[in-house]
Amino acid sequence: MLAGRHILLIVGGGIAAFKSLDLVRRLRDQGAHVTPVLTKAGAEFVTPLSLSALAASKVYQDLFDLTDEAEMGHIELSRAADLVVVAPATADLMAKMAAGLANDLASTLLLATDKRVLIVPAMNVRMWNHPATQRNLAILRGDGVLVAGPDDGVMACGEFGPGRMAEVPQIIAAISAALADGPLQGKHILVTSGPTHEPIDPVRYIANRSSGAQGTAIARALAGLGADVTFVTGPADVPPPEGVHVVRVQTAAQMLAAVQAARPADAAVFAAAVADWRVANAGQSKIKKDAAGLPHLAFAENPDILATVSQMGAGRPPLVVGFAAETDDVIANATAKRLRKGCDWIVANDVSPATGIMGGTENAVTLITDQGAESWPRMTKDAVAAQLAQRIAQVIA
Structure with missing residues (x-):
């Protein structure tokens, strides 16, 4: 199902970003084409070189890259993919999406896309349970955004509860379901x-x-x-x-x-x-x-x-x-x-x-x-x- 499909992968900041490297590898193993977008916070946890090597593709980071923006690159990136995946989706990214902000490359792509969006949340349990995050989640679901995870588990901070990023096989299954041409797509x-x-x-x-x-x-x-x-x-x-x-x-x-x-x-x-x-x-x-x-x-x-x-x-x-x-x-x-x-x-x-x-x-x-x-x-x-x-x-x- 993933062979030949184009995935735009936005990597947010957080310790769970390391899973994005394995996600890229497994998507490529199944024949998918992956274009990575690395946020400024994400670059604190994984390097552009690692993402680029695994994806065999350029990593995009800057909204104001003159070479790309000469041809409205952010519009092209947002619409050339079959699916936009945000993994990890931080509380900040979810808030930007819910509010319709567009002040960096990732948020601009998410606002400009006409394709389906799948988010994979990852954050501290208290941040996940906060009313603001749950309110943003409800808004995003109402907008048709798909969600995979989060799971219960031990956090990097030592706390336990919901907020742990879904494991890669679960994310792959969610991506496959999102790309399936089933009658319940979008529901x-x-x-x-x-x-x-x-x-x-x-x-x-x-x-x-x-x-x-x-x-x-x-x-x-x-x-x-x-x-x-x-x-x-x-x-x-x-x-x-x-x-x-x-x-x-x-x-x-x-x-x-x-x-x-x-x-x-x-x-x-x-x-x-x-x-x-x-x-x-x-x-x-x-x-x-x-x-x-x-x-x-x-x-x-x-x-x-x-x-x-x-x-x-x-x-x-x-x-x-x-x-x-x-x-x-x-x-x-x-x-x-x-x-x-x-x-x-x-x-x-x-x-x-x-x-x-x-x-x-x-x-x-x-x-x-x-x-x-x-x-x-x-x-x-x-x-x-x-x-x-x-x-x-x-x-x-």
């Missing part, structure tokens, strides 16, 4: 997956048997059709797919916050098995077994993520898809759930122990819409995901 889709863990105390929690396999397959299928996927996952048994923006959470409250932060979206698929209740009086230290008898656990309802998004009015995704894992009267219960929650579609399945579906590799679902119930034959979870992704593309593409 942002939110997918939730896996269980949530609701703490009883620091060492115990309430959860369910969801493996996260179906949600993961759906995210993978949507990305394969060209969608920019934000994948909000609880502690699943399966690893997240490559080429999507992964947000890891533990609790239902954290999942709702991540979902709200990921908007706007063209569609949302809520495949996560969110715990209905949490322990309101969760212990701050381990609850001990003693002569006093069994502990008293007071339960409270968790936020209803599907209903919250389905009924939110302004900012609601045009297509909201829920899931209903039932053990009795599957279609009747799922149909009632769709009406009660206010979502557009419900994907219902029978998760009775005899079916082997919960935690298994196959699924048998019924798609419930305002047109009625459509039962699909039992198939692999990847096949269910592919069929659902195609149906979504028919509606929002």
